[in-house]
Amino acid sequence: MMNIMTSSNLTVAIAVPLEAELVESIRAADPAVTVLYEPELLPPERFPADHAGDPAFRRSEAQEDRYWEMLRSADVLYGFPNENAAGLAAIAASGKVQWIQAMAAGAGGAVKAANLSAAELQRLTVTSSAGVHALPLAEFALMGVLNGFKRTAELAANQSARHWPEVRTPVRLVSGSNLVVTGLGEIGVETARLARTMGMNVSGTKRRVTPIDGVDRVTDTAGLPGLLAAADAVVNTLPGTPYTEKLFNADVFAAMKPGTVFVNVGRGSVVDEDALLEALDNGQVSYACLDVFAVEPLPVTSPLWAHPNVLVSPHSSALSSAENRLIAGRFIENLGRLRAGAPLLHVVDPVHFY
Incomplete structure (x- = not known):
């Protein structure tokens, strides 16, 4: 030029x-x-x-x-x-x-x-x-984490059914919990900043591993399973590239501890949606907040629409x-x-x- x-x-x-x-x-x-x-x-x-x-x-x-x-x-x-x-x-x-x-x-x-x-x-x-789009995406990601920890899907279902449960279910504290952010670029770093204000411990991945203020541990993708073992929540901000295609597959979801909250504000191609559904059904993932999908608009036949522990957002979280x-x-x-x-x-x- x-x-x-x-x-x-x-x-x-x-x-x-x-x-x-x-x-x-x-x-x-x-x-x-x-x-x-x-x-x-x-x-x-x-x-x-x-x-x-x-x-x-x-x-x-x-x-x-x-x-x-x-x-x-x-x-x-x-x-x-x-x-x-x-x-x-x-x-x-x-x-x-x-x-x-x-x-x-x-x-x-x-x-x-x-x-x-x-x-x-x-x-x-x-x-x-x-x-x-870093701030609106980060805010949306933290909303997803909070939804999962505070069981808002269950609250909405009970409200819709006008059901007052006899046994109240405790929720999880965000403060002191562990968050893993895949893709510590501008969106990921902003997500980490907001998470820290709520008392979360943050680790994450970066293609070129360099220290980041306020992030406890930074690894490349090869180190992701080691981070997931202690994660209470995972936020993906990775773009769609040949190197990130279906990065979140069955093996990666299996590396998470049961009950992990999963949020995707990166690209849908990064997630194997069949593997995610399996993880949701077997309890590895307790809740998924998804703004992006492998095929958009999300096909009406996708089981993600009706899953009780999934929030579907029409790729609008950055707006x-x-x-x-x-x-x-x-x-x-x-x-x-x-x-x-x-x-x-x-x-x-x-x-x-x-």
Whole structure:
């Protein structure tokens, strides 16, 4: 990207729905940068941070031509075209765009699905929104842990049945319990921080093992079974890569002590769902809070829907009303780094796709 870093004619195109005031904040960040934004070519948001927009939206043939002409004229895109892998593949083939700011924290999945050539992967830089979603995901993860420890699924079932049990069931204390976080990146570290405020002891895994403040023990994936033996709860934040595919299999669930609470805010492909169901049925896992699944939307035939100790969330735990503002701020920061010739933050690895 050396040829666009110092260019005085850098052009940015907004490829996804975005509030006009945030577009103006991008323009104001560097008046020398041309920002292309044609809201009539973009589907309206149905809710804050609805990056794909209303699926009923259709461009006319002339609008479709204008949309792609705008994107192909840009050096930098804010969002994937049409917010999907096919749009990414199409713009990569055009040859001009050299940097795309993705809306997703796990943008590597879309980059992989686009099946870009080695030359395209080398030329095109994709940055993710990793870190922007860290706090809402961490809060959701801790909600899942609390649900499991405080038996809220049973409370909800009893309330629905208007049943007041004769024998009250004790709940578990979060304070003093042991949490294992798989994937101590920004989301995992934020999860660990919140867990510590509730008195939990935290350990976890990291691909490159380095000490982390407040985390008692850090290992690589090979050391995970040793951590699980003492865990009361496990939170997965790992992305979906060939190296994490079905990492949580029957052997890993068997390494947990009975009654472990399991939360997944990473990617569904990291979990063997058949093995998870078996662990739920035999008591290795007492409760599972799941925001992501191997197939999304979760098929109506999946037994996870009806399992009494499973909470199904429709991949929505990262959403917050502040998301668009935070991603725009991240983009502005990276735009400044680009103009200064500094490395961009949160670049998607073109080999491991995370």
